[in-house]
Amino acid sequence: MATLIVTAHPDTGSLTHRAAQRVQELLPAGSTETAHLAQEGFDPRFTDSDRRAYLERRPAGPDVLAEQQRVDRATDLVLVFPVWWWSMPALLKGWVDRVFIGGWAFGFDEAGRVVPALGRLTAHLLPVSGTAAGSFARHGYAQSFSTQVEHGVLDYCGMRRGATAFLWESESGDAAAVARSLEEAAAAIATAVGQRG
Template sequence: MRALIVLAHPVAESFAHAAAARVGATLEARGMSVDLLDLYADDFDPRLSAAERRAYFTPGFDAADCAPYGRRLQAARKLVFIFPQWWFGVPAILKGFFDRALAPGVAFAHQKGGGLTPLLTHIDALWAVSSTGSPWFVTNLIAGDPARRDIARGVKPWICPKASFRSLTLHGMDAMTRERGARFLDRLEREFQRF
């Protein structure tokens, strides 16, 4: 079974990288094949070009610029997004991945007259792991947990609607201690035993 981990953080010694390493090691210990896609290390271009946007609704949309990413998505049975929350959302590079790699013909097909048909229905789990500087009550009660909502309601239903979904967030990164970070990594290991 193949798991694709999409990592979106520019700093190699970041907590997101540590989380990706722990999740990857946990899944490999369970016998899964792990494909780590580090968007920054891969120099992924998040910008949707004018040509791509103009062709987005045309039959046979050409996703050649992102074809390697499409193949990795199509080969995955499980999908994990790991990222920091900046301004209560995903980093621009991950939003660009949604815009460009989750393309027509790869992640969904346009239906005649409107609507979408999901094409990544073989993915049975889509989980998000994130961190935020804000405390829980600010992220959830004041801001409405937008990063979770965007992935749970704006991405998953249109590409893999039957996949399980979890969102695991470490809040209060601005007051982070080594002990809290270690406890969250241990929690990730426990949670991903059930992934």
């Protein structure tokens, strides 16, 4: 069993990084790899070169291939990220845009239908939200988030859905409540990964 934990936050002291670290601590030693996209300097911009590689069915650039290889080494993928504007940060969205591309994450059959290619992978989400679960649901963001991220990315590429464990009210100022929420979310992810082992 191998788990790739991906973060997308510029501050290594952030709650996002603490949550990722806690997930890693709860999993067996040596079973995880981390990809801190901001700290590693991953370029999220989908460039003309990326577009040309897609249109001409050429191999992706070396930075994209390196990310795909990290994902290929994993059985489980854990995305830990802050919820900004009700979705994932641009850095993580750019990682998805550039890495989860045709010819690797999905293909097409002779009739032009999408053929998902990442069925070997189980994906788990740990979004860190400054709002409460009720607010998220009341404004329709829960459904929107599920449609965009779970259905639009995970399902499209054929990944199995693992746990989605929000860390709610991260900016409430109640340190004890935030710590409990962090522990609950991390434990839910680690338990879901462990059930696959």
